[in-house]
Amino acid sequence: MTVAGWPEEETDGPAASAGxxxxxWIRIGRRLAALAEAEGDRWVLWLPVAFGAGVSLYFGLMxxxxxxxxxxxxxxxxVLLLVLRRWFALFGAVMALSMVAAGFxxxxxxxxxxAAPVLTRVITGATVTGRVMAVERRPGAVRVTxxxxxxxxxxxxxxxxxxxxRLSDRHAVPEPGSVISLRATLLPPQAPAEPGAFDFQRRAWFMGLGGTGFATGAAELVEAPPVTGWRVVTVAFEQARGAIAERVAATIGDPVEASVTTALLNGEQFGIPDGTLEDFRNSGLAHLLSISGLHVxxxxxxxxxxxxxxxxxVPYVALRWPIxxxxxxxxxxxxxxxxxLVGAPLPTVRSVLMTGMVMGAIMLDRHPLSMRLVAFAGLVxxxxxxxxxxxxxFQMSFAAVVALIAAFERGSPRLAEWRSGAGWFLRGLLYVGGILLTSVVATLATLPFALFHFQQIAFYGVLSNLIAIPITSFWVMPWSLIAYALMPFGLEAPALIAMNWGDRAVIWTAEFFGRLPWASLTVPAMPVEGFAVLVLGGIWLCIWTRRWRWLGLLPVLAxxxxxxxxTRPDVLVAGDGSVMAVRTPDGRLSASGKTGGRVTETWRERDGERSGADPWPAAGGWSEGERSLSCDALGCLYRVRGRVVALPRLPDALDEDCGAADAVVTAAVARGCRAGVVVDRWALRHEGSHALRVTAEGIEVETVRGIRGDRPWTGGR
Structure with missing residues (x-):
């Protein structure tokens, strides 16, 4: 007999167990199908995720x-969509696959x-002539594009x-839109400082930037800025940014306060001292200096x-027009x-797009805060x-917005219930609580991205934002708009002074929290695989509305x-061989030369260390546990886990090192070297920076080229 189509359950035996x-499994499948059906209106939110996955797939190719x-x-x-349009489940799967293909x-x-030519070698003493399209003012220098x-x-x-x-500030600053001629040394875009580090070559490729350099003299004017044509608007806004910086400097005497005020008015952060930037980063307020969605x-x-x-x-207007x-x-x-006015950097363009969608939703009588709106903005x-x-x-701005809207969707009904009939005191408490909740949600949402890109956690970010964001929102930004309106008439000084009072309070907040004990913590670099798993878990948490969304916590925690x-590398070598580093017994890196450059700073940050160990000694060394370093006039020997890595300073030491060491790392050419691992000038030129890990099984070598492959921005095809 059967009940509801099922055979009678057997009490024992393999057949009973299989049944x-x-x-x-059928019950689990039905339960999942019910959950999927209940979340039916949310499935469309995964389409931008699939689109982004296609983009990631393209950039992940070797x-x-x-x-x-x-x-x-x-x-x-x-074609598959047309064939499977009658089968809903298969149609949805192919739609997601189509978005992956579209992103790719x-x-x-x-x-x-x-695609455009990119410098592949250093060019010295070249005469360069071109039109100035951007001017960036920095301490002691001016950078022009x-x-x-x-x-x-x-x-x-x-x-x-x-x-x-880069030009020296001792010479006259070229006017935006003008054509200038100068003598310069030109350099190719810098490759990553180590495998997996930030790839400026790729960013420069998509910016259309084929090289960098520095001028060896003053720039000569060849042609004045245009007075007609499409360049006039761009030039006018670039000139306006320069004028704003000059007026702020003339009104506000303190250079630090003037630099922060300038950054908020024209988007230029280059004049802010490094110490102030560090305070803003440690306090979790760095986002206030970057023109982003908050400011827009x-x-x-x-x-x-x-x-x-x-x-x-105006009663007539209010009653008859859609005000x-x-x-x-x-x-x-x-x-x-x-x-x-702030130069239209990409983060601001994204913010304008989202702001325009919110305002457009208001004009179309639609809800301005919705996950679909954010999904569409992300797709565009x-x-x-x-x-x-x-x-x-991109990642931090959208992470904060998505998390805030997800929290708003879940908390708005209860918040509306609390606000109904509440007095002024309770409404004030709800406002303060809203700011606190917003800070907490935004901080938690952007934390993983700060860990991945900057290896830093700001512990007091919630408290500092609780103070700084209201000051920025209700004092600094209103006065900035008033200053904009008064600048054409030369009457902006009172507004700039009032705005600076708020900036001063924000700077004080950054200094106070940024200099507290344990203000921030640096951590080792997160692997790409772990970051991808974390992001998918966060998206799962924010998109779904039923209880199964909490499953997203598992990949987030992982x-x-x-x-x-x-395991961080034991030996690191710069792409040009100019600097090398070995790991000391306390886990820090000791470099072969002067520290503080871009390469060694990147190594230190990805290690999660605030400072590196002492440089290599000219003679002598250190030994502790399984690690030791001994140096003489010819070079150094680094011993770790029973293996020897030779680091010769002079080619004369190559013959002896190649016969005795497990690995040889040198900036010279090491033809015919018999060591198991050889990193020389040719390997560095072809493969880029190297990272060596010494294990019980041998020495593992990782290179920049091995991570990136051969792509257009790497010189490959």
């Missing part, structure tokens, strides 16, 4: 794919679209589309409420103007700049624990 397992692969994958997915195609097409330059020692087909050159949203919000209030004062929608339009325009911004998706700015599973 029980089969029924258990060689550049053939041009037909992206279009063929998209075309195949379209967009990244591939964007890479091909920005030249578009469509000509270089005396390069043919046109090998000349980069843009060069970034505040600027648009202030103008939205001001315009709406002014229109409401809320008109105010939203002004909010969009203010966000656009603010973005152009990834399509605009696929490579930017890999950077901290990702946070992943740095503990990574």
């Amino acid at each position: 029980r397992w089969r029924r258990q 060689r550049e794919p053939d041009r037909w692969i992206g279009p063929a994958a998209c075309g195949g997915c379209v 195609l967009v990244a591939q097409g964007h890479s091909a679209g920005v 030249l578009r469509n330059p000509t270089v005396s020692r390069l043919p046109p087909e090998r000349t980069p589309a843009a060069l970034r050159i 949203g505040i600027a648009a919000g202030i103008l939205f409420y001001v315009v709406r209030a002014l229109l409401a004062l 809320k929608k008109i105010a939203a339009l002004f909010g969009i325009l203010s966000a656009l103007a603010y973005t152009l 911004t990834i399509a605009m700049d696929p490579e930017g998706m890999l950077g901290p700015s 990702g946070l624990a992943s740095p503990a599973l990574v």
Whole structure:
């Protein structure tokens, strides 16, 4: 007999056991199907995630794919969608696969679209002529970006589309839009300092930047800025940024306060002293110095409420015109103007897009805060700049927004219930609690990305933001808008002084919390695999609304624990062989030369250390446990776990070291060296920076080229 279609359950035997397992799996499947059906309106939110996965797939390849692969994958997915349109589950799976293919195609097409020559060697004494399209003022120097330059020692087909050159501030600063000529030393974009570190070559490729350099003299004016054409707007805003910096410096005497005020008005952070930047980072307030969604949203919000209030004062207008929608339009325009004024960096462009969508939703009588809105904004911004998706700015800004909206979706019903009928005191408490909750949620959401990109945790970030964000929102930004409005008339000084009072309070907050004991903690670099698992877990937590969302905590915790599973290298070698480092018994790195450069600073940060060990001695060394370093005039020998790594300073030591050491690391050419591992000039030139790990089984070697492969931005094809 059967009951409900099932055979009678046997009490023992293999058949009974198999039947029980089969029924258990059926029940699990039905339960999952019920959960999936209950979350039906949320599945669409995974499409931007799939799109981003396609972008990541493109950048994760070891060689550049053939041009037909992206279009063929998209075309195949379209055919499958047409064939499977009647089967909902299969259709949804293929739709996700189609978004992966679309992301891959967009990244591939964007890479091909920005292709331009890149310097592959150092060029000294070159005469460079080009149009100044950006001017960045730094302490002691000015950095200019030249578009469509000509270089005396390069043919046109090998000349980069843009060069970034540093000038001394002892000479006159070139005017944006002008064509200048100068003598300079040009350098290729810098490769990663170690395998897995930040890849400036890739970022420069997508910026259209083919090289950097420094001028060896003053720049000569060849042509004045244009007075007609499309460049006029760009030049005008670039000139406005310079004028803002000059007026702030003339009004505010303290250079630190002036630099912070300038950063908030025109987006230039280059004049802020390193000590102040460190205080802002340690206190968790660094995001206030970077023009981002917070600033754009505040600027648009202030103008939205001001315009709406002014229109409401006129009864005829308030009763007959859609003043809320008109105010939203002004909010969009203010966000656009603010973005152009601060130089339109990519984070600000993304913020304007999201702000425009919020204001657009108000104009269309739609809910302005929704996860679908953020999903669409993410999809558009990834399509605009696929490579930017890999950077901290994109990831941290969207992580904070997604987490805040997820928290708003869950907490808004209860908050509305509390606010109904509440008096002024309770409303004030709810406001303070809202700021505190916002700070906590945003801090927790961006913490994993700070760990991955900067290896840093700011312990007092919630408290510092609780003080600094209200000051920025209700004092600094309103006065900045007033200062903008008064600058054309030369009356901005009172507004700048009032704005600076708020900036002074924010700086004090950063200094106070940034210098407290245990203000921040540095940790070793997180592996890419752990970061990917963590991000997927966080997305799972924020997208779903049912209890199964809490399963996302498991990959989040696994990702946070992943740095503990990574063994940092025992020996590190810069790509040009100029500096090497070995690990001391206390776990820090000891470098072969002067510390404090870009390479050694990157090594130290990825180690999670605030300071490195003493440099290698000219003679003598140290020994403790299984690690020792002994040096003489010819070079050094590093012993760890019973193996010997030779680090010769002079080629004369190569013959002896190659016959006795397990590994030889040198900046010279080591032809015919018999050591098991040889890292010499040719290996460094071809493979880039090297990382060596000494294990009981042998010596593992990891290189920059082995991690990145051969891609257009690495010089590969």
